[in-house]
Amino acid sequence: MGDDTGVRIEIPLFAGFDEVDAIAPFEVLANAARAVDELNVELVGADGPGEIVASHGARLQCERGLGDAPDLVLVPGGGWMRGGGARDAYAAGRLPGRLRELAAGGTIMASVCTGAMLLAAAGVTDRRPATTHRAALDDLARHGALVDREARVVDDGDLVTCGGITSGLDLALHVVAREWGPELAADIARLMEHEVVGPIRVSAS
Amino acid sequence: MGDDTGVRIEIPLFAGFDEVDAIAPFEVLANAARAVDELNVELVGADGPGEIVASHGARLQCERGLGDAPDLVLVPGGGWMRGGGARDAYAAGRLPGRLRELAAGGTIMASVCTGAMLLAAAGVTDRRPATTHRAALDDLARHGALVDREARVVDDGDLVTCGGITSGLDLALHVVAREWGPELAADIARLMEHEVVGPIRVSAS
Numbered sequence: 184m185g186d187d188t189g190v191r192i193e194i195p196l197f198a199g200f201d202e203v204d205a206i207a208p209f210e211v212l213a214n215a216a217r218a219v220d221e222l223n224v225e226l227v228g229a230d231g232p233g234e235i236v237a238s239h240g241a242r243l244q245c246e247r248g249l250g251d252a253p254d255l256v257l258v259p260g261g262g263w264m265r266g267g268g269a270r271d272a273y274a275a276g277r278l279p280g281r282l283r284e285l286a287a288g289g290t291i292m293a294s295v296c297t298g299a300m301l302l303a304a305a306g307v308t309d310r311r312p313a314t315t316h317r318a319a320l321d322d323l324a325r326h327g328a329l330v331d332r333e334a335r336v337v338d339d340g341d342l343v344t345c346g347g348i349t350s351g352l353d354l355a356l357h358v359v360a361r362e363w364g365p366e367l368a369a370d371i372a373r374l375m376e377h378e379v380v381g382p383i384r385v386s387a388s
Numbered sequence: 389m390g391d392d393t394g395v396r397i398e399i400p401l402f403a404g405f406d407e408v409d410a411i412a413p414f415e416v417l418a419n420a421a422r423a424v425d426e427l428n429v430e431l432v433g434a435d436g437p438g439e440i441v442a443s444h445g446a447r448l449q450c451e452r453g454l455g456d457a458p459d460l461v462l463v464p465g466g467g468w469m470r471g472g473g474a475r476d477a478y479a480a481g482r483l484p485g486r487l488r489e490l491a492a493g494g495t496i497m498a499s500v501c502t503g504a505m506l507l508a509a510a511g512v513t514d515r516r517p518a519t520t521h522r523a524a525l526d527d528l529a530r531h532g533a534l535v536d537r538e539a540r541v542v543d544d545g546d547l548v549t550c551g552g553i554t555s556g557l558d559l560a561l562h563v564v565a566r567e568w569g570p571e572l573a574a575d576i577a578r579l580m581e582h583e584v585v586g587p588i589r590v591s592a593s
Contacts, residue, residue, distance in 0.1 A: 209444065225445075
Protein backbone atom coordinates (compact mmCIF):
# COMPACT_ATOMS: atom_id res chain seq x y z
CA MET A 184 0.00 0.00 0.00
CA GLY A 185 1.27 3.49 -0.83
CA ASP A 186 4.12 4.87 -2.93
CA ASP A 187 7.11 7.21 -2.58
CA THR A 188 4.91 9.91 -1.09
CA GLY A 189 3.88 7.61 1.74
CA VAL A 190 0.63 6.00 2.76
CA ARG A 191 -2.46 8.10 3.39
CA ILE A 192 -5.53 6.82 5.25
CA GLU A 193 -8.64 9.02 5.44
CA ILE A 194 -11.74 8.52 7.58
CA PRO A 195 -14.61 10.60 6.14
CA LEU A 196 -17.03 11.97 8.74
CA PHE A 197 -20.60 12.98 7.91
CA ALA A 198 -23.41 14.41 10.06
CA GLY A 199 -24.65 11.72 12.42
CA PHE A 200 -21.70 9.33 12.03
CA ASP A 201 -21.25 6.96 14.97
CA GLU A 202 -18.45 8.27 17.20
CA VAL A 203 -16.86 4.92 18.09
CA ASP A 204 -17.16 3.60 14.49
CA ALA A 205 -14.72 6.32 13.43
CA ILE A 206 -12.65 7.17 16.51
CA ALA A 207 -11.70 3.65 17.64
CA PRO A 208 -10.07 2.60 14.33
CA PHE A 209 -8.67 6.13 13.94
CA GLU A 210 -6.79 5.72 17.22
CA VAL A 211 -5.49 2.25 16.26
CA LEU A 212 -4.23 3.56 12.91
CA ALA A 213 -2.85 6.79 14.40
CA ASN A 214 -0.90 4.66 16.87
CA ALA A 215 0.48 2.74 13.88
CA ALA A 216 1.46 6.06 12.28
CA ARG A 217 3.62 6.82 15.35
CA ALA A 218 5.67 3.73 14.46
CA VAL A 219 5.49 3.81 10.63
CA ASP A 220 7.29 6.83 9.18
CA GLU A 221 5.44 7.22 5.92
CA LEU A 222 1.93 6.63 7.31
CA ASN A 223 -0.53 9.49 7.71
CA VAL A 224 -4.04 9.05 9.16
CA GLU A 225 -6.68 11.77 9.27
CA LEU A 226 -10.32 12.35 10.11
CA VAL A 227 -11.70 14.34 7.15
CA GLY A 228 -15.04 15.91 6.33
CA ALA A 229 -17.02 13.83 3.82
CA ASP A 230 -18.31 17.08 2.29
CA GLY A 231 -15.21 19.21 2.87
CA PRO A 232 -13.66 20.92 5.89
CA GLY A 233 -15.74 22.08 8.83
CA GLU A 234 -17.52 20.96 11.98
CA ILE A 235 -19.43 17.68 12.00
CA VAL A 236 -21.88 16.69 14.72
CA ALA A 237 -21.83 12.95 15.40
CA SER A 238 -24.67 10.60 16.29
CA HIS A 239 -24.41 11.07 20.07
CA GLY A 240 -23.61 14.77 19.93
CA ALA A 241 -19.80 14.93 19.83
CA ARG A 242 -18.64 17.84 17.67
CA LEU A 243 -15.55 17.16 15.54
CA GLN A 244 -13.63 19.76 13.55
CA CYS A 245 -12.03 18.59 10.27
CA GLU A 246 -9.40 20.70 8.53
CA ARG A 247 -9.70 18.95 5.19
CA GLY A 248 -12.17 17.05 3.03
CA LEU A 249 -11.56 13.74 1.27
CA GLY A 250 -8.40 13.86 -0.85
CA ASP A 251 -7.98 12.91 -4.49
CA ALA A 252 -6.24 9.59 -4.02
CA PRO A 253 -5.91 8.31 -0.46
CA ASP A 254 -4.45 4.80 -0.23
CA LEU A 255 -7.23 3.62 2.07
CA VAL A 256 -10.57 5.11 3.05
CA LEU A 257 -12.31 3.85 6.18
CA VAL A 258 -16.03 4.66 6.20
CA PRO A 259 -17.91 4.74 9.53
CA GLY A 260 -21.62 4.09 9.89
CA GLY A 261 -24.25 5.30 12.33
CA GLY A 262 -27.95 6.02 12.34
CA TRP A 263 -28.92 3.30 9.88
CA MET A 264 -31.75 1.95 12.06
CA ARG A 265 -32.74 5.19 13.84
CA GLY A 266 -32.50 7.42 10.76
CA GLY A 267 -30.03 10.20 10.02
CA GLY A 268 -26.31 9.51 9.78
CA ALA A 269 -25.34 6.86 7.24
CA ARG A 270 -29.00 6.58 6.17
CA ASP A 271 -28.98 10.25 5.10
CA ALA A 272 -25.54 10.00 3.48
CA TYR A 273 -26.81 6.94 1.56
CA ALA A 274 -29.92 8.80 0.38
CA ALA A 275 -28.02 11.97 -0.56
CA GLY A 276 -25.62 9.93 -2.71
CA ARG A 277 -22.69 12.35 -2.71
CA LEU A 278 -20.39 10.29 -0.47
CA PRO A 279 -21.22 6.99 -2.25
CA GLY A 280 -20.47 8.72 -5.57
CA ARG A 281 -17.12 9.90 -4.29
CA LEU A 282 -16.32 6.44 -2.88
CA ARG A 283 -17.13 4.88 -6.25
CA GLU A 284 -14.59 7.19 -7.93
CA LEU A 285 -11.92 6.50 -5.32
CA ALA A 286 -12.43 2.72 -5.57
CA ALA A 287 -12.13 2.93 -9.35
CA GLY A 288 -8.87 4.80 -8.85
CA GLY A 289 -7.42 2.04 -6.68
CA THR A 290 -8.14 3.26 -3.14
CA ILE A 291 -8.58 0.37 -0.70
CA MET A 292 -12.08 0.51 0.80
CA ALA A 293 -12.79 -0.29 4.45
CA SER A 294 -15.95 0.16 6.46
CA VAL A 295 -17.08 -0.16 10.05
CA CYS A 296 -20.66 -1.00 10.97
CA THR A 297 -23.24 0.44 8.52
CA GLY A 298 -20.50 2.29 6.69
CA ALA A 299 -20.76 -0.87 4.56
CA MET A 300 -24.11 0.42 3.27
CA LEU A 301 -22.32 3.45 1.82
CA LEU A 302 -19.86 1.12 0.10
CA ALA A 303 -22.85 -0.90 -1.13
CA ALA A 304 -24.43 2.26 -2.53
CA ALA A 305 -21.11 2.90 -4.29
CA GLY A 306 -21.32 -0.54 -5.91
CA VAL A 307 -18.14 -1.60 -4.14
CA THR A 308 -19.59 -4.63 -2.33
CA ASP A 309 -21.38 -6.22 -5.36
CA ARG A 310 -20.83 -10.00 -5.37
CA ARG A 311 -18.05 -9.68 -2.83
CA PRO A 312 -17.69 -11.09 0.71
CA ALA A 313 -18.59 -8.40 3.25
CA THR A 314 -20.26 -7.75 6.56
CA THR A 315 -21.87 -4.92 8.56
CA HIS A 316 -23.75 -4.31 11.84
CA ARG A 317 -25.99 -7.28 12.66
CA ALA A 318 -29.11 -5.15 12.19
CA ALA A 319 -28.14 -4.27 8.59
CA LEU A 320 -26.98 -7.69 7.32
CA ASP A 321 -30.19 -8.23 5.36
CA ASP A 322 -29.97 -4.76 3.79
CA LEU A 323 -26.39 -5.45 2.72
CA ALA A 324 -27.39 -8.83 1.24
CA ARG A 325 -30.23 -7.17 -0.72
CA HIS A 326 -27.58 -4.94 -2.31
CA GLY A 327 -25.86 -8.01 -3.76
CA ALA A 328 -22.98 -8.48 -1.33
CA LEU A 329 -21.97 -12.02 -0.35
CA VAL A 330 -22.79 -11.42 3.31
CA ASP A 331 -20.72 -13.34 5.85
CA ARG A 332 -22.98 -13.66 8.90
CA GLU A 333 -20.39 -15.26 11.17
CA ALA A 334 -17.25 -13.19 10.69
CA ARG A 335 -16.46 -10.05 12.71
CA VAL A 336 -13.97 -8.84 10.09
CA VAL A 337 -14.06 -9.77 6.39
CA ASP A 338 -10.87 -9.15 4.39
CA ASP A 339 -11.42 -9.40 0.63
CA GLY A 340 -8.19 -7.69 -0.39
CA ASP A 341 -9.04 -4.14 -1.43
CA LEU A 342 -12.37 -4.36 0.44
CA VAL A 343 -12.27 -4.85 4.23
CA THR A 344 -15.49 -4.68 6.25
CA CYS A 345 -16.51 -5.48 9.82
CA GLY A 346 -19.48 -5.80 12.13
CA GLY A 347 -20.98 -3.18 14.45
CA ILE A 348 -19.33 -0.32 16.29
CA THR A 349 -16.58 -1.86 18.48
CA SER A 350 -15.54 -4.30 15.74
CA GLY A 351 -13.74 -1.35 14.13
CA LEU A 352 -10.95 -1.96 16.65
CA ASP A 353 -10.50 -5.46 15.27
CA LEU A 354 -10.70 -4.31 11.65
CA ALA A 355 -8.06 -1.62 12.18
CA LEU A 356 -5.75 -4.01 14.05
CA HIS A 357 -6.16 -6.50 11.20
CA VAL A 358 -5.22 -3.83 8.64
CA VAL A 359 -2.15 -2.92 10.71
CA ALA A 360 -1.13 -6.58 10.95
CA ARG A 361 -1.64 -7.11 7.22
CA GLU A 362 0.19 -3.98 6.07
CA TRP A 363 2.87 -3.45 8.72
CA GLY A 364 3.11 -6.79 10.50
CA PRO A 365 1.51 -8.67 13.40
CA GLU A 366 4.09 -7.42 15.92
CA LEU A 367 3.03 -3.79 15.49
CA ALA A 368 -0.63 -4.81 15.69
CA ALA A 369 0.08 -6.75 18.91
CA ASP A 370 1.94 -3.76 20.38
CA ILE A 371 -1.02 -1.47 19.66
CA ALA A 372 -3.55 -3.97 21.01
CA ARG A 373 -1.47 -4.22 24.21
CA LEU A 374 -1.20 -0.43 24.49
CA MET A 375 -4.96 -0.08 24.07
CA GLU A 376 -5.59 -3.05 26.40
CA HIS A 377 -7.70 -4.74 23.75
CA GLU A 378 -7.82 -8.46 22.98
CA VAL A 379 -8.64 -8.97 19.31
CA VAL A 380 -12.10 -10.45 18.75
CA GLY A 381 -12.84 -12.63 15.71
CA PRO A 382 -13.63 -14.46 13.61
CA ILE A 383 -11.53 -12.69 10.99
CA ARG A 384 -12.25 -14.12 7.53
CA VAL A 385 -9.63 -13.59 4.82
CA SER A 386 -10.61 -14.48 1.25
CA ALA A 387 -8.34 -16.82 -0.68
CA SER A 388 -6.54 -14.62 -3.19
CA MET B 389 -27.75 8.65 41.69
CA GLY B 390 -29.33 12.00 40.89
CA ASP B 391 -32.32 13.94 42.18
CA ASP B 392 -35.51 15.59 40.90
CA THR B 393 -33.53 17.49 38.28
CA GLY B 394 -32.23 14.26 36.79
CA VAL B 395 -28.82 12.67 36.56
CA ARG B 396 -25.94 14.53 34.96
CA ILE B 397 -22.71 12.83 33.82
CA GLU B 398 -19.82 14.97 32.60
CA ILE B 399 -16.64 13.85 30.83
CA PRO B 400 -14.00 16.60 31.12
CA LEU B 401 -11.66 16.87 28.13
CA PHE B 402 -8.22 18.45 28.33
CA ALA B 403 -5.50 19.01 25.70
CA GLY B 404 -3.98 15.64 24.78
CA PHE B 405 -6.71 13.45 26.29
CA ASP B 406 -6.86 9.98 24.73
CA GLU B 407 -9.73 9.89 22.22
CA VAL B 408 -10.99 6.36 22.99
CA ASP B 409 -10.65 6.85 26.78
CA ALA B 410 -13.34 9.52 26.54
CA ILE B 411 -15.41 8.71 23.46
CA ALA B 412 -16.02 4.99 24.07
CA PRO B 413 -17.62 5.39 27.54
CA PHE B 414 -19.34 8.58 26.30
CA GLU B 415 -21.11 6.56 23.61
CA VAL B 416 -22.10 3.80 26.07
CA LEU B 417 -23.55 6.36 28.49
CA ALA B 418 -25.18 8.43 25.72
CA ASN B 419 -26.88 5.24 24.53
CA ALA B 420 -28.14 4.76 28.11
CA ALA B 421 -29.45 8.33 28.03
CA ARG B 422 -31.60 7.43 25.01
CA ALA B 423 -33.37 4.91 27.25
CA VAL B 424 -33.30 6.73 30.64
CA ASP B 425 -35.39 9.90 30.59
CA GLU B 426 -33.65 11.89 33.29
CA LEU B 427 -30.08 11.05 32.23
CA ASN B 428 -27.89 13.63 30.53
CA VAL B 429 -24.32 12.90 29.37
CA GLU B 430 -21.93 15.51 27.99
CA LEU B 431 -18.33 15.97 26.87
CA VAL B 432 -17.21 19.19 28.60
CA GLY B 433 -14.05 21.27 28.55
CA ALA B 434 -11.94 20.73 31.68
CA ASP B 435 -10.99 24.44 31.56
CA GLY B 436 -14.23 25.77 30.13
CA PRO B 437 -15.88 25.78 26.70
CA GLY B 438 -13.85 25.68 23.50
CA GLU B 439 -11.92 23.42 21.16
CA ILE B 440 -9.72 20.68 22.59
CA VAL B 441 -7.12 18.79 20.54
CA ALA B 442 -6.83 15.17 21.65
CA SER B 443 -3.76 12.93 21.86
CA HIS B 444 -3.98 11.62 18.27
CA GLY B 445 -5.12 14.89 16.74
CA ALA B 446 -8.93 14.74 16.84
CA ARG B 447 -10.39 18.19 17.48
CA LEU B 448 -13.45 18.27 19.75
CA GLN B 449 -15.64 21.29 20.40
CA CYS B 450 -17.20 21.59 23.88
CA GLU B 451 -20.04 24.01 24.53
CA ARG B 452 -19.66 23.99 28.30
CA GLY B 453 -17.09 23.50 31.02
CA LEU B 454 -17.43 21.31 34.11
CA GLY B 455 -20.62 22.08 36.01
CA ASP B 456 -21.05 22.87 39.70
CA ALA B 457 -22.45 19.56 40.81
CA PRO B 458 -22.60 16.78 38.22
CA ASP B 459 -23.72 13.43 39.64
CA LEU B 460 -20.80 11.59 38.06
CA VAL B 461 -17.59 12.76 36.45
CA LEU B 462 -15.68 10.38 34.19
CA VAL B 463 -12.05 11.42 33.72
CA PRO B 464 -10.12 10.18 30.67
CA GLY B 465 -6.35 9.77 30.57
CA GLY B 466 -3.81 9.96 27.78
CA GLY B 467 -0.19 10.94 27.37
CA TRP B 468 0.97 9.73 30.79
CA MET B 469 3.95 7.81 29.40
CA ARG B 470 4.69 9.95 26.32
CA GLY B 471 4.19 13.29 28.06
CA GLY B 472 1.47 15.87 27.51
CA GLY B 473 -2.19 15.05 28.11
CA ALA B 474 -2.96 13.77 31.61
CA ARG B 475 0.69 14.32 32.60
CA ASP B 476 0.32 18.06 31.89
CA ALA B 477 -3.12 18.26 33.52
CA TYR B 478 -1.64 16.54 36.59
CA ALA B 479 1.27 19.00 36.74
CA ALA B 480 -0.94 22.05 36.18
CA GLY B 481 -3.18 21.00 39.07
CA ARG B 482 -6.32 22.88 38.04
CA LEU B 483 -8.37 19.84 37.02
CA PRO B 484 -7.28 17.78 40.08
CA GLY B 485 -8.25 20.75 42.28
CA ARG B 486 -11.68 20.92 40.68
CA LEU B 487 -12.12 17.14 41.00
CA ARG B 488 -11.25 17.36 44.71
CA GLU B 489 -14.02 19.94 45.22
CA LEU B 490 -16.56 17.90 43.24
CA ALA B 491 -15.71 14.71 45.17
CA ALA B 492 -16.11 16.58 48.46
CA GLY B 493 -19.52 17.72 47.23
CA GLY B 494 -20.65 14.15 46.58
CA THR B 495 -19.98 13.70 42.85
CA ILE B 496 -19.22 10.06 41.98
CA MET B 497 -15.72 9.83 40.50
CA ALA B 498 -14.87 7.54 37.60
CA SER B 499 -11.72 7.32 35.52
CA VAL B 500 -10.49 5.52 32.44
CA CYS B 501 -6.82 4.67 31.94
CA THR B 502 -4.44 7.28 33.40
CA GLY B 503 -7.38 9.52 34.25
CA ALA B 504 -6.88 7.69 37.58
CA MET B 505 -3.69 9.74 38.08
CA LEU B 506 -5.78 12.91 38.03
CA LEU B 507 -8.05 11.40 40.67
CA ALA B 508 -4.93 10.43 42.62
CA ALA B 509 -3.66 14.01 42.41
CA ALA B 510 -7.07 15.08 43.75
CA GLY B 511 -6.59 12.77 46.74
CA VAL B 512 -9.63 10.74 45.73
CA THR B 513 -7.86 7.36 45.45
CA ASP B 514 -6.01 7.48 48.82
CA ARG B 515 -6.18 4.09 50.57
CA ARG B 516 -8.95 2.96 48.20
CA PRO B 517 -9.09 0.10 45.69
CA ALA B 518 -8.38 1.41 42.19
CA THR B 519 -6.71 0.64 38.90
CA THR B 520 -5.33 2.39 35.81
CA HIS B 521 -3.44 1.62 32.57
CA ARG B 522 -0.90 -1.17 33.15
CA ALA B 523 1.98 1.21 32.52
CA ALA B 524 0.86 3.53 35.35
CA LEU B 525 -0.01 0.97 38.05
CA ASP B 526 3.19 1.66 39.99
CA ASP B 527 2.62 5.43 39.81
CA LEU B 528 -0.89 4.97 41.17
CA ALA B 529 0.38 2.74 43.99
CA ARG B 530 3.00 5.36 44.94
CA HIS B 531 0.13 7.81 45.41
CA GLY B 532 -1.33 5.58 48.12
CA ALA B 533 -4.12 3.81 46.23
CA LEU B 534 -4.77 0.14 46.98
CA VAL B 535 -3.94 -0.91 43.43
CA ASP B 536 -5.76 -3.95 42.07
CA ARG B 537 -3.41 -5.42 39.45
CA GLU B 538 -5.80 -8.09 38.19
CA ALA B 539 -9.12 -6.33 37.74
CA ARG B 540 -10.15 -4.53 34.54
CA VAL B 541 -12.81 -2.50 36.39
CA VAL B 542 -12.72 -1.65 40.13
CA ASP B 543 -15.98 -0.47 41.70
CA ASP B 544 -15.49 1.05 45.15
CA GLY B 545 -18.87 2.72 45.35
CA ASP B 546 -18.38 6.42 44.66
CA LEU B 547 -15.00 5.68 43.03
CA VAL B 548 -14.97 3.55 39.86
CA THR B 549 -11.74 3.07 37.91
CA CYS B 550 -10.58 0.84 35.08
CA GLY B 551 -7.52 -0.20 33.07
CA GLY B 552 -6.24 1.20 29.80
CA ILE B 553 -8.09 2.76 26.89
CA THR B 554 -10.63 0.15 25.69
CA SER B 555 -11.52 -0.88 29.27
CA GLY B 556 -13.62 2.30 29.41
CA LEU B 557 -16.28 0.38 27.49
CA ASP B 558 -16.45 -2.15 30.33
CA LEU B 559 -16.43 0.53 33.03
CA ALA B 560 -19.27 2.43 31.39
CA LEU B 561 -21.33 -0.72 30.86
CA HIS B 562 -20.74 -1.62 34.53
CA VAL B 563 -21.98 1.82 35.61
CA VAL B 564 -25.08 1.42 33.42
CA ALA B 565 -25.75 -2.05 34.89
CA ARG B 566 -25.29 -0.79 38.45
CA GLU B 567 -27.40 2.35 38.09
CA TRP B 568 -30.07 1.37 35.54
CA GLY B 569 -29.97 -2.41 35.46
CA PRO B 570 -28.15 -5.23 33.70
CA GLU B 571 -30.77 -5.49 30.95
CA LEU B 572 -30.07 -1.99 29.67
CA ALA B 573 -26.32 -2.66 29.86
CA ALA B 574 -26.77 -5.89 27.89
CA ASP B 575 -28.87 -4.06 25.26
CA ILE B 576 -26.14 -1.44 24.81
CA ALA B 577 -23.36 -4.05 24.67
CA ARG B 578 -25.35 -5.90 21.98
CA LEU B 579 -25.96 -2.69 20.01
CA MET B 580 -22.27 -1.85 20.16
CA GLU B 581 -21.31 -5.48 19.41
CA HIS B 582 -19.11 -5.59 22.48
CA GLU B 583 -18.67 -8.52 24.86
CA VAL B 584 -17.89 -7.25 28.35
CA VAL B 585 -14.32 -8.00 29.44
CA GLY B 586 -13.45 -8.49 33.11
CA PRO B 587 -12.53 -9.10 35.82
CA ILE B 588 -14.85 -6.55 37.39
CA ARG B 589 -14.08 -6.18 41.11
CA VAL B 590 -16.80 -4.73 43.34
CA SER B 591 -15.81 -3.81 46.91
CA ALA B 592 -17.91 -5.20 49.74
CA SER B 593 -19.92 -2.24 51.04
